[in-house]
Amino acid sequence: MKTCIQCGEPSNSNYCSNCGQKQNIRRLTLASFFSDFFSRIYGLDGAFPNTIIGLTKNPAKVAQDYIRGIRGKYVGPVGYYFLIFTIFFLLVQLSDYTLNDYLPKTENFAESIVDNNNLKEGQNAREIALAVKQRIFNNLQYVHVFLVPILAFWCGVWFKKSNYNFIENTVLSFFIHAQGTVVNLNGFVIFIFTGLKNNTIINLIIILYYAWSMSLFYTGKAKLSSLCKGLIAYLFTYISFLLFVAVIVLISLIVRGRVS
Template structure:
């Protein structure tokens, strides 16, 4: 063998993984060829691993060029074909699936956050000393009773006679005065309860302290009231501080929440791919192959959502349902083309996987909201 390299590269580019024909363009190669002289793809026949997959992502993070157009065309017109090509070795023709999905997710959620008018919601925010609910006649004064105005007037009189708002205000003042008299004692009183119970009890105490004493950090609270620097105390304070800010500026909170959604996608998609691997376990595909399939289909969903958003913005219509239906048909075709199974089996697995996807997406959203409560 001529021109044999003196040093070997690591991983999937070792000499033992070299082939005699380019997997992308079919050009004949010599074992000494590190790259195909025709299309420049690396000469490697080794199956992709997760490590290889993400190494290629980071090494090509800013290299889109003509691959973008080819990727878009394949995704839109040939369901499942792009994944077959990619795991079959034709990778130099397309963008990295992980990078492509991340870019689309960021673009979509940026569009939503910038044009969602979330700032308008800030005017509905509550000040720290406001009651969460309006009691008394104000509860029903805007309610439409139709022709029964006398019934409405009688109900207003009854509620006003009960003086609910005064009673609740008095109870709140009493509770707050007890807490402010000795915050450390009140914190210690609930510390003996279970972790979750103590967390929510302390959250109520810290709400009073933040409202009445204008605390800005947990460190300030520990120094001022000699509180224990425990995990439960820190979590309770952070949750209270985040909830207080979210109540005051709900629009800003929603905007912050949407900015984190793209990254949530990448937490449950790898888990979702495990279910794909399980129901297609007899197929000769690795977990990474199923993950790439998930990335490609999720990318198509974001493309359709972006198109739908642009159409809705320009024409003032609601086309989301149409594009979600298009995606549903596309996903079925993609599963049929990629996994090469009959209609009945594909339909059964299609229903199962979509059910799992909705469950995981819901769990991901709940975890995101829960996490943002402690970090906003």
């Protein structure tokens, strides 16, 4: 009887009954290296393609299946979220562009909302906006993690008649935030090859996707009333986040003004 090379338990089959380790191991080759890589990414029985296709066709079903306990078929919401962000950031690193090239230049807006006659104040606002923006870009995946519970909270407020609790709301929130990043990833690919940003179109697609997903998840149908509630939940989520950022910028301006 053979002994498992990973856990040491006796095993006569191709896979260890104790830990699942494959027993017939051949010498590592380039083909086996990439085969192992893609099997990790796709998961058993194609969990990754099942998840990305499922969230594109019917995000509510994926989230509801996961909540009901059908979890082997999909990548979990947190794992899928970080996997998509990893792919996105890897693509950015391999390209000749940065997120600052692709996304709107919010520092111009920050400069425009202060007193136009005060050049120093305008410059301070621009510098702080740039610093905040860069910090957000450097930690984008964690910023979106911050948005996940906010969206889950507002979903609970606007869809309070549903039977889902806060944790179950975060399942949908993680999935649709990740899928929104898939849309942005495709937009970035278009930008790489064409130079077209299409930020307005991309953002519109994402907003409609969020509203559609929430409508299906909470009511089972894409009704106008539930679509509107989904839009409001989305808007409240980002307004909450922008208010938080605005407070940070305001405090920074006050502190910088006192130091100056």
